Amino acid sequence: MALFKSLDNLDDNTNGASKEWPEGDAEKVKCLIIGSGPAGYTAAIYAARANLSPVMYEGMQPGGQLTTTTEVDNFPGYPSGVTGPEMMEDLKKQATRFGTDVRWGMATKVDLSKRPFKVAIDDKTLVEAETLVIATGATAKYLGLESEEKYKGGGVSACATCDGFFYKGKKVAVVGGGDTAAEEATYLANMAEKVYLIVRKDYMRASKAMQRRVDNTKNIEVLYEHNTKEIYGENGVVTGVKLIKRKGEADETEVDVKIDGFFLAIGHTPNSKVFADFLTTDKEGYIVTDPGSSKTNIPGVFACGDVQDKIYRQAITAAGSGCQAALDAERFLGEQE
Numbered sequence: 001m002a003l004f005k006s007l008d009n010l011d012d013n014t015n016g017a018s019k020e021w022p023e024g025d026a027e028k029v030k031c032l033i034i035g036s037g038p039a040g041y042t043a044a045i046y047a048a049r050a051n052l053s054p055v056m057y058e059g060m061q062p063g064g065q066l067t068t069t070t071e072v073d074n075f076p077g078y079p080s081g082v083t084g085p086e087m088m089e090d091l092k093k094q095a096t097r098f099g100t101d102v103r104w105g106m107a108t109k110v111d112l113s114k115r116p117f118k119v120a121i122d123d124k125t126l127v128e129a130e131t132l133v134i135a136t137g138a139t140a141k142y143l144g145l146e147s148e149e150k151y152k153g154g155g156v157s158a159c160a161t162c163d164g165f166f167y168k169g170k171k172v173a174v175v176g177g178g179d180t181a182a183e184e185a186t187y188l189a190n191m192a193e194k195v196y197l198i199v200r201k202d203y204m205r206a207s208k209a210m211q212r213r214v215d216n217t218k219n220i221e222v223l224y225e226h227n228t229k230e231i232y233g234e235n236g237v238v239t240g241v242k243l244i245k246r247k248g249e250a251d252e253t254e255v256d257v258k259i260d261g262f263f264l265a266i267g268h269t270p271n272s273k274v275f276a277d278f279l280t281t282d283k284e285g286y287i288v289t290d291p292g293s294s295k296t297n298i299p300g301v302f303a304c305g306d307v308q309d310k311i312y313r314q315a316i317t318a319a320g321s322g323c324q325a326a327l328d329a330e331r332f333l334g335e336q337e
């Protein structure tokens with residue numbers, strides 16, 4: 001049931017801190033794509049069709065987080081839904097059909113100070129790219145509980161838009177106090193019977209407008225100063241959560257809430273670290289792109305998908321931005337000639 005669209009678990013994908021460059025001659029490519037979620041594959045399809053002979057390195061989790069999901073019902077063009085792995089396999093086939101060279105490997109070191117851009121793959125292979133498309137995604141943060149791992153796919157999810165549909169008339173909990181948590185809680189409240197919003201402080205960090213939406217939604221109950229102790233269930237499916245209510249250091253009460261779904265909304269980490277010495281990022285590490293384009297602060301380097309989008313984070317928006325990145329790369333190369 002877990003339909004995370006973000007490229008979760010790619011956190012180590014791009015975070016290598018290699019000191020040395022691989023020895024030997026560099027392979028020269030026109031368009032190098034790093035990351036293989038919906039953004040990366042869409043960039044590959046467009047770049048290949050534009051004769052850029054793209055080379056893609058898939059990263060830690062080929063196909064991205066969609067490959068760990070079951071049904072995807074909100075991607076246009078699949079009237080009966082499609083499984084995440086099938087969709088990513090289809091995207092890969094489509095990218096290779098037009099000549100994308102899809103390879104296993106991760107970017108471990110980059111030099112974007114001049115063109116061609118130098119990228120080390122797995123510390124072993126050196127690639128020199130005329131254009132670079134970064135599609136490394138973001139990693140949803142989890143609380144780090146064992147029970148969270150146990151029920152992933154059985155009621156624990158980091159994406160309400162993906163999985164909310166399964167909770168029509170049911171009870172769910174959302175953990176987090178930011179804009180995402182507020183948004184996910186109100187989204188879920190449209191279909192679930194009851195939404196518990198678990199906030200660890202005695203206030204929410206979300207914008208006032210978002211908080212008003214939460215407060216005005218009758219079937220959301222905000223549990224301030226509550227922390228998640230453990231998620232429990234039966235036959236691999238979530239049936240409840242144990243919380244700790246804190247009223248100061250010494251005063252703790254255990255609270256048991258019966259739920260069918262548990263949603264994480266405690267933030268994401270963009271997989272941008274390996275590029276961060278060269279690219280402008282915001283304070284959370286998201287790569288900054290020019291509004292309405294995939295252009296970064298370095299001409300010839302383009303970013304698409306969740307690594308530069310902290311707001312929408314959907315497969316379809318990632319795919320759209322992947323298309324932009326390929327078109328931007330094509331135009332950039334055209335201008336250089």
Ligand code: NDP
Nearest residue numbers: 143176177178179180181200201205265266267268310311
């Ligand atoms: P934030 O980092 O803003 O908020 C994370 C929330 O999760 C905080 O309330 C934090 O609590 C809580 N949290 C973190 N770790 C834990 C933990 N271990 N246990 C319990 N709670 C925890 O992340 P968001 O994803 O909400 O937002 C990221 C950015 O994206 C923000 O800038 C936001 O404004 C933006 N955004 C904008 C939207 C829009 O404009 N429509 C929609 C969604 C996001 P605490 O406050 O105690 O630190």
